[in-house]
Amino acid sequence: MSSREKIAERVSDEIVDRLHQLIEGQREIHLFKDRLVHFLTRYERYLANTPQVTxxxxxxxxxxxxxxxxxxxxxxxxxxxxxxxxxxxxxxxxxxxxxxxxxxxxxxxxxxxxxxxxxxxxxxxxxxxxxxxxxxxxxxxxTKGARKGSLNPSLDQMLVDLAALYETETGHSARSHCYRDETAKDEFNGRFFLLAKALLDEFVPGSFGTPIALGRRINQVLQEG
Known part of the structure; x- marks a missing residue:
């Protein structure tokens, strides 16, 4: 069984439906699921090739x-x-x-x-x-003077991919739907932030540290993009 097939087994219809409803997705749900499986598969490939030594x-x-x-x-x-x-x-x-x-x-x-x-x-x-x-x-x-890359390129790519999917599904800017909100439990809010956190919590827990760190990372990645 390929890595993609293994991941597809983990992405249940219940999870997909929950995430799709969270952002009020507009496209057919099987397309939404297919993209999530693709992103998670690419995440694992990137993670396997990420240098572990600074x-x-x-x-x-x-x-x-x-x-x-x-x-x-x-x-x-x-x-x-x-x-x-x-x-x-x-x-x-x-x-x-x-x-x-x-x-x-x-x-x-x-x-x-x-x-x-x-x-x-x-x-x-x-x-x-x-x-x-x-x-x-x-x-x-x-290469001493070369620009330093991301310390977690697999996570950054996931966020970029997810942002593109979010904008296709909703017609809204992912960047504008991730913002600081001190009244919220995680001190960040917005449907894209909630989507990213829910997906990562479900499939790659611990990949972003704290919710605040995730919100800041989303803003940074999308701003650079």
Whole structure:
């Protein structure tokens, strides 16, 4: 079953009817339901592709990995030859069974397994990791002045989509039907605000924090749009 089909099962006729009546929708209700399923499906796709790590935290983690990797390479380079020989001997013993597994002692034409190469492989792996770290930090520096995107693009897209649907269904501006109202329980009011809150409460609870935060986000998103 596809993601859209799973979501369609969750969007019951009772919920659709309730939301449709809330805004006094004018179009056929099956069209209204189809658009809600489409928006929720796109929300999940956007959410799956939303970065979970901020630029600042990414830089911190990559910098730490770069420094630790560089330090490990320096430690390897400073090892005395005698220490390297001792390590190679111990590593050779440690990986003996793995390297000799499947060896046919009756086959005289078969090459002997190579000696342990853990230190060599570790050095090569660290050099590659260090190169990737430097490239990532360069990319972060290059895009440092770029305009910061939304921290929750999936929610913002949902609100934009829902606003378009609301305006098609009612003929009214979604932005004008989301306004501050200190007399209301949630301190925001308007049919579009109520629609957005009801939909999110039903299908993606906790996605907007508080009702006030949602109202402010709606105004911001629709103003930018």
């Amino acid at each position: 630029r600042k935290e990414r830089r911190t983690q990559v910098s730490r990995l770069r420094d630790k990797t560089s330090g490990f390479l320096s430690a390897l380079a400073e090892l005395h030859d005698e220490v390297i020989r001792d390590f190679d001997t111990q590593l050779d013993h440690l990986t003996h069974d793995e390297r000799w597994e499947g060896f046919d002692f009756l086959n005289k034409d078969q090459d002997l397994p190579s000696g342990d190469e853990t230190l060599k492989q570790a050095r090569v792996a660290c050099e590659r990791i260090l190169e990737v770290c430097r490239g990532e930090l360069d990319r972060l520096d290059t």
